[in-house]
Amino acid sequence: MFYIGYAVTNLKNLDLKLSYRSSRDNLVKDFFQPCLEKSSLYRRAAGYFTSAGLSLAARGIAALASRSGEMRLIASPYLDSDDVKALQRASDNPESIIKAIVCKNLQDIEDTIICDRLNALAWLAASGLLQVKLAIRVNSKGEVVRGIFHEKIGLFSDDESNHVAFAGSSNETAGGLVENFESIKVFCSWRDSEGRVQEELDNFENLWNDSTHGLKIIEFSQAASELIERFHDSSKPIEGLNLKFHCQSTKIFSEKLIIPKSVQLRDYQTEAIRSWVKAGGKGIFSMATGSGKTLTALALAAKVSEKNNPIAIIIICPYISICRQWITEIALFGVNAVPCFEGQKKWQSKFEEAYQGLTNGLSQVAVFVATNATFQSKAFQSKVLRKISSTGIHHLIIADEVHNLGSPKMSKSLPEGITMRLGLSATPERHNDPEGTATLISYFGNDVFSYPLSQAIADGHLSTYLYYPVVVELTDDEAEEYLDITNSLARFFSADENDTEINDAAMYLLIRRSRLLGSAINKLAALDKLISEMSARPKKAIFYCGDGKTLDNKSDEAIRQIKTVARLLGEQHGLRVRNFTYMESSDERDDILQDLRTGFLDGVVAIRCLDEGIDLPDLNMGFILASSTNPRQFIQRRGRLLRKAPGKKRAVIYDFIVQPPDFGGEEDDKSFNVERFLFKRELKRISEFCKMAENGPEALHSLRDLRVKYNLVSE
Numbered sequence: 001m002f003y004i005g006y007a008v009t010n011l012k013n014l015d016l017k018l019s020y021r022s023s024r025d026n027l028v029k030d031f032f033q034p035c036l037e038k039s040s041l042y043r044r045a046a047g048y049f050t051s052a053g054l055s056l057a058a059r060g061i062a063a064l065a066s067r068s069g070e071m072r073l074i075a076s077p078y079l080d081s082d083d084v085k086a087l088q089r090a091s092d093n094p095e096s097i098i099k100a101i102v103c104k105n106l107q108d109i110e111d112t113i114i115c116d117r118l119n120a121l122a123w124l125a126a127s128g129l130l131q132v133k134l135a136i137r138v139n140s141k142g143e144v145v146r147g148i149f150h151e152k153i154g155l156f157s158d159d160e161s162n163h164v165a166f167a168g169s170s171n172e173t174a175g176g177l178v179e180n181f182e183s184i185k186v187f188c189s190w191r192d193s194e195g196r197v198q199e200e201l202d203n204f205e206n207l208w209n210d211s212t213h214g215l216k217i218i219e220f221s222q223a224a225s226e227l228i229e230r231f232h233d234s235s236k237p238i239e240g241l242n243l244k245f246h247c248q249s250t251k252i253f254s255e256k257l258i259i260p261k262s263v264q265l266r267d268y269q270t271e272a273i274r275s276w277v278k279a280g281g282k283g284i285f286s287m288a289t290g291s292g293k294t295l296t297a298l299a300l301a302a303k304v305s306e307k308n309n310p311i312a313i314i315i316i317c318p319y320i321s322i323c324r325q326w327i328t329e330i331a332l333f334g335v336n337a338v339p340c341f342e343g344q345k346k347w348q349s350k351f352e353e354a355y356q357g358l359t360n361g362l363s364q365v366a367v368f369v370a371t372n373a374t375f376q377s378k379a380f381q382s383k384v385l386r387k388i389s390s391t392g393i394h395h396l397i398i399a400d401e402v403h404n405l406g407s408p409k410m411s412k413s414l415p416e417g418i419t420m421r422l423g424l425s426a427t428p429e430r431h432n433d434p435e436g437t438a439t440l441i442s443y444f445g446n447d448v449f450s451y452p453l454s455q456a457i458a459d460g461h462l463s464t465y466l467y468y469p470v471v472v473e474l475t476d477d478e479a480e481e482y483l484d485i486t487n488s489l490a491r492f493f494s495a496d497e498n499d500t501e502i503n504d505a506a507m508y509l510l511i512r513r514s515r516l517l518g519s520a521i522n523k524l525a526a527l528d529k530l531i532s533e534m535s536a537r538p539k540k541a542i543f544y545c546g547d548g549k550t551l552d553n554k555s556d557e558a559i560r561q562i563k564t565v566a567r568l569l570g571e572q573h574g575l576r577v578r579n580f581t582y583m584e585s586s587d588e589r590d591d592i593l594q595d596l597r598t599g600f601l602d603g604v605v606a607i608r609c610l611d612e613g614i615d616l617p618d619l620n621m622g623f624i625l626a627s628s629t630n631p632r633q634f635i636q637r638r639g640r641l642l643r644k645a646p647g648k649k650r651a652v653i654y655d656f657i658v659q660p661p662d663f664g665g666e667e668d669d670k671s672f673n674v675e676r677f678l679f680k681r682e683l684k685r686i687s688e689f690c691k692m693a694e695n696g697p698e699a700l701h702s703l704r705d706l707r708v709k710y711n712l713v714s715e
Contacts, residue, residue: 010038010158010159010160010162011035011038011039011156011157011158011162011163011164011188012160012162012188012190013038014034014035014038014164016031016034016035016164016186016188017186018185018186019183019184019185019186020183020184020186021183027184031166031184031186035156035164036064036069036156037064038156038158039064039069039156039157039158040069040070040157040158040159041069041070041071041072041156041157042064042069042070042071042072042154042155042156042157043071043072043153043154043155043157043204043208044071044072044073044074044153044154044155045073045074045075045135045152045153045154045204045207046073046074046075046152069129070129070130070131071129071130071131072131072132072133072208073130073131073132073133074132074133074134074135074153074204074207074208074217075132075134075135076134076135076136076137077134077136130221131221132220132221133207133208133217133218133219133220133221134217134218134220135207135212135215135216135217136215136216136217136218137214137215137216138214138215138216139214142216144216152167153165153167153200153203153204153207154166154167155197155200155201155204161189162188162189162190163188163189163197163201164186164187164188164189164197165186165187165189165196165197165200165201166184166185166186166187167184167185187200256305256334256335256364256365257298257301257302257305257313257330257333257334257335257365257367258302258333258334259298259299259302259303259333260332260333260334262332263295263299263332265295265296265299266292266461268291268449268451268455268459269292269295269296269299271449272285272287272296272300272448272449272451273296273299273300273303275448275449276300276422276448276449278448279445279446279448280445281304281419281420281421282419282420282421282422282444282445282448283421283422283423283444283445283446283447283448283449284402284422284423284424284425284428284440284441284444284445284446284447284448285297285422285423285424285425285448285449285451286425286426286427286428286447286449286450286451286452287424287426287449287450287451288426288451288452288453288455288456288462288639289426289453289635289636289638289639289640289642289643290456290461290462290617290639290640290642290643290644291451291456291461291462292461293400293424293426294325294326294329294400294424295329297398297400297422297424298329298330298333300422301313301367301396301398302333304396304420305364305365305396308394308396308420309364309365309394310358310359310361310363310364310365310366310393310394311358311364311365311366311393311394311395311396312354312355312358312365312366312367312368312387312393312394312395312396313365313366313367313368313395313396313397313398314368314370314375314384314395314396314397314398314418315337315367315368315369315370315397315398315399315400316370316371316372316375316397316398316399316400316405317369317370317371317372317400317401318371318372318400318401318404319371320341320342320371320586321586321589321590321593322400322401323339323341323369323370323371324339324590326369326400327339327369330367330369335365335366335367337367337368337369338350338351338354338366338367338368338369339369340368340369340370340371340374340375340380341369341370341371341373341374342586344377344379344380347374348379348383351368351383352383354366354368355387355391355393358391358393359391359393372404372405372410375413376409376410376412376413381413381415384415385415385417388415388417388418389417394420395417395418395419395420396418396420396421396422397414397415397418397420397421397422398422398423398424399421399422399423399424399444400424400425401424401425402423402424402425402428402440402444403425403427403428403429403430403440403632405423405440405443406430406433406436406437406439406440407436408436411436411439411440411443414443421443421444421445422444423440423444423445426453426632426635426636426639427632427635427636428440428447431632453635453638453639453642453692454691454692456642457642457692461644462639462642462643462644463620463641463642463643463644463645463648463649463650463651464650464651464694465638465641465642465650465651465652465653465692465693465694466650466651466652466653466693466694466695467653467655467689467690467693467695467696467699468652468653468654468655468695468699469655469657469686469699469702469703470526470530470654470655470656470657471657471658471659471702471703471706472520472522472523472525472526472656472657472658472659473522473658473659473661474516474520474522474658474659474661475520475521475522478516478520478521479661481516482513482516482517482660482661483661485509485512485513485516486513486671486674486675487671488509489506489509489510489513489674490670490671490673490674491670492505492506492509513678514546515546515547517626517658518545518546518547518561518625518626518627519546519561519626520658523625523656523658524564524565524568526656527543527565527568527623527625527656528568528572528573530623530654531569531573531575532573537573537574537575537602538575538602538603538621538623539599539602539603539620539621540596540599540602540603540618540619540620540621541602541603541604541619541620541621541622541623542603542604542605542606542616542619542621542622542623542640542641543565543569543577543603543604543605543606543623543625544606544607544622544623544624544625544626544627544637545560545561545562545565545605545606545607545625545626546561546607546625546626547560547561547562547607547626561625561626562579562581562605562606562607563579565605565625566578566579566605569602569603569605575602575603576600576601576602576603577601577602577603577604577605578592578595578601578604578605579604579605579606580592580593580604580605580606581606581607592604593616596616596618596619597616597618603621616640616643617643617644617645617648618645618648619640619641619643619651620641620645620648620650620651620652621641621651621652621653621654622637622638622640622641622651622652622653622654623654623656624637624653624654624655624656625656626656627655627685634685634688634689635688638653638689641653650694653689653693655686655689657682657686657703659706660675660679675710676710676711676712679706679710679712680710680712683703683707683712686700686703687700
């Protein structure tokens with residue numbers, strides 16, 4: 001089906017750059033769309049046949065669909081061990097098995113961005129212009145094995161045999177249109193002296209024709225068309241499929257912040273907004289992790305902007321990754337937020353332009369999303385304070401994970417000139433810092449709405465969970481050091497609590513004790529045994545480690561626990577895991593999270609970097625090898641595992657707890673009281689986990705001997 005007036009296309013007419021970067025270019029508007037408008041054939045190797053992978057392949061595809069161009073797609077389904085066995089049994093006719101596997105990855109997709117992009121693919125499929133083949137990993141014997149085809153190739157071709165090849169950045173992900181920083185390298189056949197384009201053409205054709213070693217290519221076009229038919233919106237004109245809210249536009253200010261029709265606020269979210277308004281436009285929402293704080297806050301902001309315009313909305317987040325999640329959500333509300341992080345040069349011009357749009361009447365709302373670090377910087381502070389005092393524009397400040405702003409340094413950066421204030425946190429009270437908590441309440445207002453974890457689980461908005469304490473013992477050397485620390489602590493606990501020097505010394509000992517318990521060697525053996533006895537390998541799992549060191553079994557060297565755990569999981573159990581720490585770059589973190597979401601990774605090994613804010617609803621298993629007694633940490637970690645996701649029945653949490661060693665008759669009353677006091681703090685955390693677990697009574701009973709030993713049965 002070709003349209004009247006269909007003209008010969010020519011890619012050579014495009015003024016293409018050597019590379020495109022998110023910092024200066026709109027990847028869809030400046031590259032993908034122009035190339036697709038001039039192409040008659042688009043070849044794409046996408047990496048994943050999942051909602052995320054197909055969404056990535058479909059970026060900007062509306063232009064091709066509108067012109068009836070053709071697309072050839074090679075993707076790879078994620079295979080778990082059961083899938084591999086099923087395929088090996090059905091090696092002669094694998095398509096039916098593959099279809100069932102792929103179907104699992106496309107169930108219950110609700111993300112508006114993904115659905116809109118997949119609609120473009122559905123148009124091509126409905127017109128018979130989409131050809132799909134799947135790449136399956138095979139060994140030297142031709143047997144299907146785990147792993148996925150992870151290559152990314154993209155090629156545009158026109159009617160005159162001109163070709164444009166591109167290669168994406170390492171963090172190329174489905175959400176890259178909005179929230180990720182990306183770069184792509186571009187190669188044009190008419191200026192390609194090194195033959196790079198021809199090499200990519202040959203590589204793709206070898207894939208397409210099933211001539212690539214280590215891969216088996218399966219025809220899948222008909223089955224793919226059936227699977228993505230659900231995304232075909234017959235009432236939506238092709239030319240309307242331009243992803244207008246999800247592509248970063250050159251226009252960085254917007255007319256209105258509007259609650260999308262697809263969003264239906266729950267009763268408690270509406271109640272939260274009313275409570276904030278009743279409190280005079282100030283207050284803190286204390287809402288369980290995963291209960292929709294971000295959506296509630298944006299709905300509040302949309303309602304506020306209706307009657308207070310022009311308005312500048314400043315959103316503060318602790319980390320860049322959380323900022324990007326906010327930017328994605330804000331896009332669904334019709335606004336392209338200004339990202340304020342990664343250096344002043346990247347945001348200052350857009351910052352000024354957005355305020356100009358407000359003052360000149362070109363827009364009613366501008367949204368700025370800043371990290372805590374950028375927000376408290378001199379550059380950002382001076383600009384914001386000047387705008388507040390000189391423009392007369394309404395301002396609303398929203399602080400995500402508001403507890404982080406109670407420190408003396410952060411609290412000084414909170415502008416008094418902004419009167420509408422909203423704080424968000426599952427745990428707004430600062431641990432052992434009443435002054436910092438009072439500072440937060442003084443600025444943001446009281447806790448005007450609370451939606452605790454127990455209520456969220458009872459209402460079915462968060463997943464239920466099972467909790468299993470795993471008790472381990474210290475080695476002889478560890479026990480000796482532990483007893484020395486306990487005896488030393490006993491001398492301080494009876495001292496004057498106002499003695500700062502003694503308190504500092506006691507704190508040093510407590511830190512030593514915490515690291516010793518967190519990195520206890522026997523936790524590795526217990527983890528090894530636990531995974532070995534599992535009926536199915538862990539998937540979508542997170543392993544929380546301590547920041548201490550442990551002895552490596554092979555080298556007898558002291559290395560970080562996180563490295564030892566990752567090695568154990570990978571080498572001994574064949575799990576695909578990666579570390580997620582401050583050592584990984586922002587781009588690497590995006591890549592890790594995407595691979596975890598799609599199932600390419602079985603799990604991540606972290607210390608503290610996943611405690612707050614990251615939205616990973618598919619996570620269903622947690623292994624806590626080290627934890628502090630700070631309630632915020634274990635509440636956030638538990639909440640990270642309880643988000644609802646399609647097909648997720650419940651979460652499972654394994655908590656590795658060290659049994660304090662016996663003193664061998666040397667224990668005095670002071671040492672016993674110290675140990676009882678410290679274990680009581682640990683038991684408080686354990687009891688909190690047990691309280692809402694499906695198997696809570698059984699889990700708590702498993703620690704009865706320890707509770708009896710320290711006379712804590714009633715705790």
